Amino acid sequence: MLRYALLRIFGAIPTLLLVIALAFLMVHAAPGGPFDADRVLSPEIEENIARAYNLDEPLPQQFVRYLKGLARGDLGPSYRYRDYDVSELIGNALPVTVQLGVLAMSLAIIAGIAAGLTAALSKNSYIDRLVTGIAMTGISVPVFVVAPLMVLVFAVYLQWLPASWTGGGGISRLILPVVALALPQIAYIARLTRASMIGVLSSDYVRTARAQGLKTSSIIRYHALKPAMLPLLSYMGPAIAGILTGSVVVEEVFGIPGVGQFFIRGALNRDYTLVLGIVIFYATLVISLNLVVDLLYGILDPRIGGR
Amino acid sequence: MSYLAAIRPILRKSRDNKTIVVCSSILLLIAAVALIGPLLSPHHYARTDFGSPFMLPSGSHWHLFGTDSLGRDLFVRTLLGVKVTLFVAIIASGVSLGIGVAYGAIAGYVGGRVDAVMMRAVDALYALPFIFFVILLMVVFERNFLLIFVAIGAINWLDMARIVRGQTLSLKRREFVDAARLIGVSTPGIILRHITPNLFGVVVVYMTLTIPQAILVESLLSFLGLGVQEPQTSLGALVNGGLSNMERAPWLLLIPAIVLALILLCFNFLGDGLRDVVDPKKKI
Secondary structure (H helix, E strand, C coil): CHHHHHHHHHHHHHHHHHHHHHHHHHHHCCCCCCCCCCCCCCHHHHHHHHHHCCCCCCHHHHHHHHHHHHHCCCCCECCCCCCCEHHHHHHHHHHHHHHHHHHHHHHHHHHHHHHHHHHHHCCCCHHHHHHHHHHHHHHHCCHHHHHHHHHHHHHHHCCCCCCCHHHCCCCHHHHHHHHHHHHHHHHHHHHHHHHHHHHHHCCHHHHHHHHCCCCHHHHHHHHHHHHHHHHHHHHHHHHHHHHHHHHHHHHHHHCCCCHHHHHHHHHHHCCHHHHHHHHHHHHHHHHHHHHHHHHHHHHHCHHHHCC | CCHHHHHHHHHHHHCCCHHHHHHHHHHHHHHHHHHHHHHHCCCCCCCCCCCCCCCCCCCHHHCCCCECCCCCEHHHHHHHHHHHHHHHHHHHHHHHHHHHHHHHHHHHHHCHHHHHHHHHHHHHHHCCCHHHHHHHHHHHCCCCHHHHHHHHHHHCHHHHHHHHHHHHHHHCCCHHHHHHHHCCCCHHHHHHHHHHHHHHHHHHHHHHHHHHHHHHHHHHHHHCCCCCCCCCCCHHHHHHHHHHCCCCCCHHHHHHHHHHHHHHHHHHHHHHHHHHHHCHHHCC
């Protein structure tokens, strides 16, 4: 197990470095500098700006400087938000995004497993067909279509919930964004749970348990549930990436001041360092969470960890 | 074996499948209307008319879907959006298909250590949140139409590579490949002339599942204002426009949203149906 854990951890480091190098190169290979769009400046001022942001150094040197900063958690200054560091901007916006993401993930896991199990246990019934149909819709229709439609129905017409972050306090302003963010993941998890539960229920050892006269409820609880849940664990990585992508949209639709909104503002303003910093931050987050999922998998399924 | 021969059995089996027939008909209908509709309408997608903003959908003046905040005809704009969205998605899927088939066929056919390294790289890439890199690309290289294709295609090839590799592994043990090797056909020759034509059926099926993914990425970018730029439009950009005028003119949001949802649903159901036809065991 220890060998497996170390292997996975050392495997993640080159991926992370590759990601950082790729993102850094992309930004610095850009035609023109970050300040070209502003008014025309005299060469002296341009030189001063370049020196202030260390843009006059050769590229490898800039990269090493950036990496050193990264190791200290410093992502450099923002090009557009004067007097702010990218790390500060991310740090200020992070709590809201984490709150949204954690709530949406929990909702997705609970509702997705519940729906998937219900469908699997009454396979081919009309409930099963209803769940599969809704799940297909949930997968097909993107967050940026569902979220505005939810606002239209629940905020504009029914007026049950606020349409935006500033429109209401407490829990009411969280409900629409969290549900919108969770919906596609609920759909995926429901489909996975259903397929995997049906697979497990038709396996030989479940048939044996049935032949021994065990109640269906105890077969499910003691024999079928754990193996049926294992494939879900490997979906957690893509789910996390999906929630992160979705949070960008949801924060934009509901006007939530999270990391995603800064990302979009940065992208539209061509704030290179901010966008670069957030891409690296997101990639690091996804890679580390994937690592955690892998290690958990190794613990829960000894066949993998022992290999 | 020719490319056509590879899809003929799939076509034959698909004819009896209701989902496939219904979904492909709806998609063909939408595509046909998107191509022909603008020619029949008296309106141009970019022409503004400040005298008649926010007109309700009606037959008068041929504003079938009403007009937007600048008085532009939503019917023509929606059809343009459909055209742009479908075009981007098909080209992008073509790019991902090219990369995926080449990568998967080489990994599968060469095998051994090359295969192991190539597939480990795919595993590593799977973990990355690619959409953020695409957005980064969009920021750095302006909003370049061509770049949208390439970027979206470049992120969608991973699934294709895995599927093609799996198929190649089983194909390369078949007798006709042995025969080709015996008479001295080179490795690239075998991959090009004997492996890829036989992959074609499966590849076409999985491409119907890649297209909705590409549509999703394109419309997400356009929704965020990073994709297709005014006065051109795409369904994602139209949904975004509808969002800001939602209280005054809900149809500006509803119509593009429903069209986009319909296209995505049809592609997904079609892909699922075709996959069942090709590989009944994988049904989930």
